[in-house]
Amino acid sequence: MPVAATASDVWTERRRRVGELRARQGFARQLLDFYGALLAVQERAFDDAAANRPAAEDLASYVTDIVVPSVLDVSLALGPERMRSELIHRIETEHPRAIVLRWIDGGEQPAVDRFLARAALGPVLEALGADARRVCAGPRDELHCPDCGGLPQLSYFDPGPEDLATGPRRLLCSRCSATWGFARMTCPGCGEDRSAKLSIFSEHGTTSGEQGSVVRGLQRGVPPMDHGAIFPHVRIEACESCRHYLLSIDVASDPKAVPVVDELAAIPLDLYARDRGFTKITPNLMGF
Ligand SMILES: [Zn+2]
Numbered sequence: 001m002p003v004a005a006t007a008s009d010v011w012t013e014r015r016r017r018v019g020e021l022r023a024r025q026g027f028a029r030q031l032l033d034f035y036g037a038l039l040a041v042q043e044r045a046f047d048d049a050a051a052n053r054p055a056a057e058d059l060a061s062y063v064t065d066i067v068v069p070s071v072l073d074v075s076l077a078l079g080p081e082r083m084r085s086e087l088i089h090r091i092e093t094e095h096p097r098a099i100v101l102r103w104i105d106g107g108e109q110p111a112v113d114r115f116l117a118r119a120a121l122g123p124v125l126e127a128l129g130a131d132a133r134r135v136c137a138g139p140r141d142e143l144h145c146p147d148c149g150g151l152p153q154l155s156y157f158d159p160g161p162e163d164l165a166t167g168p169r170r171l172l173c174s175r176c177s178a179t180w181g182f183a184r185m186t187c188p189g190c191g192e193d194r195s196a197k198l199s200i201f202s203e204h205g206t207t208s209g210e211q212g213s214v215v216r217g218l219q220r221g222v223p224p225m226d227h228g229a230i231f232p233h234v235r236i237e238a239c240e241s242c243r244h245y246l247l248s249i250d251v252a253s254d255p256k257a258v259p260v261v262d263e264l265a266a267i268p269l270d271l272y273a274r275d276r277g278f279t280k281i282t283p284n285l286m287g288f
C-alpha cells in the first residue's frame with residue numbers, strides 16, 4: 001500500500017538534511033553517516049507499519065520481529081565501537097522484546113537499550129498515530145507528549161505566517177515524534193517561567209541569567225569556520241531551577257533546517273551545556 005506523499009516527504013527531508021550537515025559539519029560526519037544508514041531502516045519500518053497496521057497490544061512483538069533485526073544489522077556495522085560491543089552483550093543477555101517493552105513502559109534502562117528500542121519503535125509509532133501511541137506510559141501534561149507521554153527532545157520555531165515573525169514554539173517528542181505547542185521562555189523540563197532563571201546560550205551570545213558567555217562552537221577541537229557561525233539557528237535553552245536544558249532550532253532563520261537532524265548534529269552545543277553543569281531533559285537517539 002503506498003503511503004501518503006507527506007509521510008514520504010518527512011524521510012526525504014531528513015535524508016536531504018543529513019547530506020547538507022554532513023558536508024558542513026565535518027566533526028559530526030561519523031554520527032551523521034550512522035544516522036543516515038539508520039534512516040533507511042526507519043523509513044522502511046515506517047512504510048511497513050503504515051501498510052501492516054499492527055494492533056497496539058502487539059506493538060512490542062511486531063517491532064521486535066520486524067524492525068529490531070535491521071536496526072541491529074546497521075548498528076553493528078556502522079555504530080560506534082562501544083555501542084557495538086554493548087549491543088552484542090545486551091542481545092546475549094536480554095530478549096529484545098523486553099527491551100522494547102521497557103521503553104514503552106517508560107522504565108529506567110541503560111543507554112544502549114534506549115537506543116535500540118527507540119530506533120526501532122520510533123518510526124512505527126510515527127506511522128501509526130495517536131491510537132497506537134496511547135499504549136505508552138508517561139504523564140499526559142504540558143511537559144510531556146500529549147500522544148505518548150514521552151519527554152520533549154527539542155524545541156523549535158517554524159516560520160510565522162507571511163514570514164513576518166517567528167511562529168509559535170513547539171516541542172518534539174523523543175519517543176513518537178509528535179509535536180505540541182509550548183509557551184516561549186518557559187522551561188520544558190519543570191515549567192519555570194521566571195526569566196531570571198532561564199538562560200539562552202548561542203554562538204551570538206547570551207540572554208538573561210549568566211552574563212557574557214558566548215558559545216563559539218570551537219570547544220573540544222571543533223575547527224574554526226571561515227564563514228561565520230556553525231549553528232546560527234540553534235541555541236541552548238537552559239534552566240537554573242531544574243538544571244536541565246534542551247536545544248532549540250529556529251527553522252524561521254534557517255528554512256532548510258530539519259529539527260530532529262539539526263539537533264543530533266549540534267554536538268558542540270551539548271558539550272558546552274554539559275560543561276556548565278546542565279543535563280539534557282532527555283538524551284537524543286545518539287546519546288547526546
Ligand atoms: Zn510522543
Ligand SMILES: [Zn+2]
Nearest residue numbers: 187190239242
Ligand atoms: Zn527547569
